[in-house]
Amino acid sequence: MSDPAALDDAEFTALDLSDLTAGEVPWLRRRFVRCDFTGADLRELVTETCTFDECDFSGADLGDSVHRAGAFRSCTFRRSSLGGARFSGCSLLGSALIDCRLRPATLVDCDLTLVGxxxxxxxxxxxxxxxxxxxxxxxxxxxxxxxxxxxxxxxxxxxxxxxxxxxxxxxxxxxxxxxxxxxxxxxxxxxxxxxxxxxxxxxx
Structure with a gap:
């Protein structure tokens, strides 16, 4: 992912992204399916209308990240850091947040149906x-x-x-x-x- 901006509107399936560092470029309309973000550095990441289906964010740092009009469906967050993260107009349908740092996260107009x-x-x-x-x-x-x-x-x-x-x-x-x-x-x-x-x- 050397040129993150060139990957907007793309779909990624079953990728190992555990060594990923988000960087400063926003992610736009990207789709991730069963991708592994275990331990990834996603601090201050900005996503816009991105979808994540059955992805694993265990141990990932999403501190101070911003997510707008996106979806994290059936994802796993285990011992992840979400402190300072902001979700606006997002769906976390069926996702599990286990032993995570959640404060002070911001959730506006979000769907947490079936969330653990x-x-x-x-x-x-x-x-x-x-x-x-x-x-x-x-x-x-x-x-x-x-x-x-x-x-x-x-x-x-x-x-x-x-x-x-x-x-x-x-x-x-x-x-x-x-x-x-x-x-x-x-x-x-x-x-x-x-x-x-x-x-x-x-x-x-």
Missing amino acids: LGRADLRKTDLSGLRMREANLVDADLRECDLRDADLTGARLQGTRFEGADLRGARIGADGLVQARLAGATVAAEQALAFAAAHGLRVA
């Missing part, structure tokens, strides 16, 4: 309006997060910490209301009634 974030530390992160349907958030730390209007329908919330979080307008199923740790969270009146009903209370 078990035990993730996302304290004080703005997750408002995100689609997180059926995401795995088991034992994740979402204390003091802004989750207003987020869609958590079907999400796995066993032991998820929401203390101090703003959940007004968020969509959470009855199972989540029972399994998550919601003490100290801010909710709207209708959510409080749903919480009471999920715990078997009768509101007169």
Whole structure:
């Protein structure tokens, strides 16, 4: 990849890119399928409408990278660094983020459907309006997060910490209301009634 700019609009399949250093040239409309970015240096990388399908980013450093209108579908991030990364209008459908450094990542208008974030530390992160349907958030730390209007329908919330979080307008199923740790969270009146009903209370 000696001339990165010449590779825009190209597709790459099953490449070993573990020794890659991103450099300063933005990636535009590139497509990666089952590529190995293990340990790659992707700091400050900028991508625009790029897609990554079933790629492995384990141990990669994406610190302060910027991703716009892209997709990371069924990708693996294990012990990856995403601190300072910004995702805008991106899909992370079905990807798994395991033991990653996620703070302070920025996620705007993103789809996190079926994303694996078990035990993730996302304290004080703005997750408002995100689609997180059926995401795995088991034992994740979402204390003091802004989750207003987020869609958590079907999400796995066993032991998820929401203390101090703003959940007004968020969509959470009855199972989540029972399994998550919601003490100290801010909710709207209708959510409080749903919480009471999920715990078997009768509101007169």
